[in-house]
Amino acid sequence: MTTVAEQIVTALADLGVRTVWGVVGDALNPVTDAIRREERIEWIGTRHEEAAAFAAGAQAQLTGTLGVCMGTVGPGSLHLLNGLYDAKKSHAPVLAVCGQVPLAELGADYFQEVDNDLVFRDVAAFRQTVTSPSQMPRLLEQAVQAAYATPGVSVLTLPGDIGSQDVAKHSAVHITRVPARPAPDEGEIDRAARVLEDAGKVTMLVGIGARASRSSVLALAGRLAAPMVLTLKAKDGLEHDNPFQIGQSGLIGNPATRQAFESADALLMIGTDFPYPQWLPAGTPTVQIDTRADHIGRRTPVDVGIVGDAGLSADALLERLHAKDDQSHLNHAVSAYQDWQKNQQRLTEPDFDHSLLGRVRAVFDNTEDKIRPEALAAMIDRHAADDAVFTTDTGMSTVWLARFVTMRGTRRLLGSFNLGSMANALPQALGAAATERQRPVIAFCGDGGLTMLLGELLTAVAYELPIKIVVFDNGRLGMVKLEQEQGGLPEFGTELANPDLAAVAAAVGIPGARVTDPGDLEAAVRTALAAPGPYLLDVVTNPEEIALPPKTSVDQAWGFAIAKAKEEIVSRGMK
Structure with missing residues (x-):
């Protein structure tokens, strides 16, 4: 015989799970004890269950295999929610094993009792409570299958007195994974080909759903002479050595x-559910390709919707399309993108603020002569390894990564790009580092995001996870500041009273450095990236940096000017 907990842990190990994330406690004790005795799985105890879910989701996104996290009764399980929502919206296969009060106390408003099946209803494709050992391994099989099939989140709840009960030892767990590549409808392909043939100028918007079909998608862009706008997630795998790509759209985009x-x-549109319809062209004939029918047309009206695999659909279109002779649309877009990049690169030069242009600009956007965040992001890009994994917090650190870090080589990119949560970069970096400990992992952290889950620095120390934490320390919730100013409001509530974050890291066992002088930046970056273990680089950056989107309305520009005037009045003590 074997116990329910042992069966779960053995099955997860057989499936290739190598790390389980969470915080130990009461109802999970039988499970964590089984993990202790299972040599193939490492338990990584985080300081907050939210971090456990983010880490498990990061592993799932990097590998395509099941990520696993755990939370015990009541509050322990509730703390998983934010990270699980991120996994759901990132389509990452994650299993959460949650504790529950003893079976006899269910429904009695027992201490810490929470109805997990109800709480996780929105976030999880599958959620069930094990009420009898006889339900195993069937419920575990259903949970894992659902996580892979969605892909997304499954929650299996285990009452405290169920995990230690016996099940038949030979109750094997069977999981079937059949990667789906749905073939497109030939009639829709014909309709799409006619739309694209009739169009003189075609622009492509390509998302992460096309990552595995890179060669076919690039061939299609060449056939259509089409500039390719990449979503942020599509930088990973589609940006490098792509002569058609012109960067991102939206708030992080370019003209x-x-x-x-x-x-x-x-x-x-190929393989993207780009969630900002205001940035898409209105009234333009549109073809959309996606594996999910519910994605077709939900962001912008489409003339032809193709439900199918990106690569199979692109190949089918290539058979029907003639090469466009006029390359002017593509050439103009690429040239405009390259010109914008050159202008942006000026901001990364160490002596920019001492040039004539820099001195003029600094009067408005760098009055204290602090390090420009563009320079920090570009320096990391220059010196980071070609196989590095980057994670980035939601906010301004993502803007700087999008504009100045290239996904060359086999670099990977993770962020809370669909949920938009704060504090994701550090725990996602932990997950990435535990997946492949010899691979460089670099977290682009905002000071607000880092300090929200600051305790996870201790996790990096405890489990010797060699992450490099780069803090864009502008003493602000920078994206909120920008939002306020674009609306004509003076900055309020965004300032952060930060300590010396490098000193905080040193206090918990992570070496680091604090950089305030632009002239010290390159040496500090080199030292950080060369460190053998975890390292925190606290860079005091310019909080006044202006990062306006490529399509700024008159109202936004006027609002920004008004906000700056109000801030100036307040700063001088005038009422």
Whole structure:
């Protein structure tokens, strides 16, 4: 015989799970004890269950295999929610094993009792409570299958007195994984080909769903002479050595993408559920390709919707399309993008603020001559390994990564790009580092995000996870500041009373450095990236940096000017 807990742990190990994340406690004791005795699985105890869920989700996104996290009764399980929502919205297969009060106390408002099946209803594709050992391994099989099939989150709840009960030892767990590559409908392919053939100028918007079909998608762009706007998630795998890509759209975008959208005669969307319809062209004939039918047309009206694999659909279109002779649309977009990049790169030069242009600009956006965040991001890009994994907090650190870090080589990128949570970069970096400990992992952390889950520095120390934590320390919730100013409001409630974060890291056992002088930046970055274990680089950056989106309305610009005037009045003590 074997116990329910032992069966779960053995099955997870057989499935290839090598780490389980969480915080130990009461109802989980039988499970964590089984992990202690299972040599193939490492338990990583985080300081907060939210971090456990983020780490498990990061592993699932990097590997495509099941990530596993655990939370015990009541509050322990509730703390998983934010990280699980991120996994759901990132389509990452994650299993959460949650504790529950003893079976006899269910429904009695027992100490810490929470109805997990109800609480996790929105976030989990599968959620069930084990009420009898006879339900095993069937419920575990259903949970894992659902996580892979969605892909997304499954929650299996285990009452405290169930985990130690016996089940038949030979009750094997069977999981079937069949990667789906749905073939497109030939009629829809024909309709799409006619739309694209008739269009003089085509612009493509390509997302992470096309990552595995890179060669076919690039061939299609070449056939159509189409500039390719990449979603942020699509930088990973589709940015490097891509002569058609012109960067991102939206708040992190650039003028070239706006021009490419607005001047197009047709828009081709592949593998993306880009969630900002206000940035897409209005009234432009649109073809959308996605494996999920519910994604078709939900962001912008489409003329042809193709439900199918990105690569199979692109190959089918290639068989029907003639090469466009006129390359001017593509050339204009690429040239505009390259010009914008050159202008942006000026901000990364160490002596920029001492040049004539820099001195003029600094009067408005760097009055204290602090390190520009663009320079920090570009320096990391220059010296980071070509196989590095980058994680980034939601907010301004993502803006700087999107604009100045290239996903060359086999680099990977993780962030809370669909949920938009704070504090994701550090725990996702932990998950990435535990997946492959010899691979460089670099977390782009905002000071607000880092300090929200600051306790996870202790997790990096305890489990010797060699992450490099780069803090864009501007003493602000920078994206909120920008939002307020674009709305014509003076900055309020965004200032952070930060300590010396390098000193905090040193106090918990992580070496680091604090950088305040632009002239010290390159040496500090080199030292950080070369450190053998975890390292924290606290860079005091300019909080006044302006990062306006590529399509700024008159109202936004006027609001920004008004906000700056109000801030100046307040700073001088005038009422």
